[in-house]
Amino acid sequence: MPQFYISSSSISQNRCTIDGENFHHLVTVRRARINDEVLLRLDSGMQLVGRIIEIGKSSLTAEIIEQRKTARQSVSITLCAGLLKGKKFDLVIQKSAEIGVSTIIPIITERTVPELSNTAERKVARWKKIALEASKQSMRADVMGIETITSFRTLIAAIASPRLLAHPGRDCTALREYAQRIPKPSGLHLAIGPEGGFSEQEISLARAHGWEPVHFGLTQMRSETAAIVLPALLIYELSARDED
Numbered sequence: 001m002p003q004f005y006i007s008s009s010s011i012s013q014n015r016c017t018i019d020g021e022n023f024h025h026l027v028t029v030r031r032a033r034i035n036d037e038v039l040l041r042l043d044s045g046m047q048l049v050g051r052i053i054e055i056g057k058s059s060l061t062a063e064i065i066e067q068r069k070t071a072r073q074s075v076s077i078t079l080c081a082g083l084l085k086g087k088k089f090d091l092v093i094q095k096s097a098e099i100g101v102s103t104i105i106p107i108i109t110e111r112t113v114p115e116l117s118n119t120a121e122r123k124v125a126r127w128k129k130i131a132l133e134a135s136k137q138s139m140r141a142d143v144m145g146i147e148t149i150t151s152f153r154t155l156i157a158a159i160a161s162p163r164l165l166a167h168p169g170r171d172c173t174a175l176r177e178y179a180q181r182i183p184k185p186s187g188l189h190l191a192i193g194p195e196g197g198f199s200e201q202e203i204s205l206a207r208a209h210g211w212e213p214v215h216f217g218l219t220q221m222r223s224e225t226a227a228i229v230l231p232a233l234l235i236y237e238l239s240a241r242d243e244d
Contacts (some may be wrong), residue, residue, distance in 0.1 A: 002136040003039035003047065005143055011064065012100060015042060016050055019059035027055060037061055045072055045141035072141050075238045076102040076187040080155055081227045083110045083116070084196030088224040093127050095228040096144060097134035101143035102187075104131070109152045109232045111196040112198050120149050152202055155191070156209045164190040166230055167203055168220050172213040175230065179237035192227045 004022045018026065026032040032052055039050040040062070048069050050062030078083055079101045081092055089106070104125070108116075109204075116123065127146045135143040156163075162185045164178065191198075191211065198206070203213060217228055 003041045003139055005132070005137065008044075014064045015053075015078050016048070016062045017059055017065060018062060023059055025034050026052075027057070027060065030090065032060070037065075039062060039139075040064075041141065043142075045070060047141075048055045052221045061136055068225060070141050073100050073102075073235065073239065074197045075185065075235065076171050077231050077234055078103045078106050078187065078189045079103045079227060079231050080189055080191040082107055082152075082192060082198075082223060083112050083114050083149070084194055084223055085113050086176060090127070090130055092227045093130045093144075093146070094134045096231060097131050097140065099232045100136040101144055101146060101231050102142075105155065106149045107155055107191070108149060109193055110199045110202060112194050116149060121157050140197070152191075152198075155172065156206050156211055159189050159211075161187045161189055163183065163211045164191065165203065166190065166192045166216065166226055167198060167213040169203075169213060170215065172215040175214045175233060176214045178212065178214050178239060179234055186236055187196075189235065190231060190239075192230065195223050197223070 004018065004026070005199045006016060006018065006022070010017050026038065032055075034052055034055065036052050038050045038052060040050055041049065047068040048064050049066035049068070051065050052060055053063050054061040079096055081104055083089055084092070093104060106124075116205065116223070120133070124146060131146050162182065169194055172223065192204070216226070216233070221229060
């Protein structure tokens, strides 16, 4: 059974009230019954095990029978991803949540194809739902965040933490070399362009604002592939230092 995210305010006297979409999913989709156990996750990252003791018409009550402390990922990766055609961006969101990306910032670049003037809010709402479901299924301690769509120019001027720009140019630092060289950061932003990548003007502008272009091997990946593989490599390289 997947876990369900709840707020601490839903718990009183060691009992938890579950309603809304979580109730619908448990009762209608998963056919939960009295005495079934359910995994619950608080905003703090604490995981709870509850036993269902009452099911009503619009909510159920679970008795908390166990608390489990779980470790959070030691480095926060924010993926600044260029918007993609079709449902490719949906895939990026789903897989990013699974590998441990903390937040996604959708960005509009010079080569962005999708037109979002009338659908931006609706798309962000759908992406948040995808992120929530993927976070549940991958048993994350938190829900991956989805920020509002922003322009590339606005983004690069606003970020002050360590920041990388994915670019296949041979004059760029290798991703692994960068990850092994820098002191381990608590947070890092990684920007990946849309189909066709970033323009030369965008790369120059990013460099001027302190972003470091990095390349990632001998082949050129599709944007949706890079947006999944590169954060995973960064998380692996940086998290490996926890074992030192």
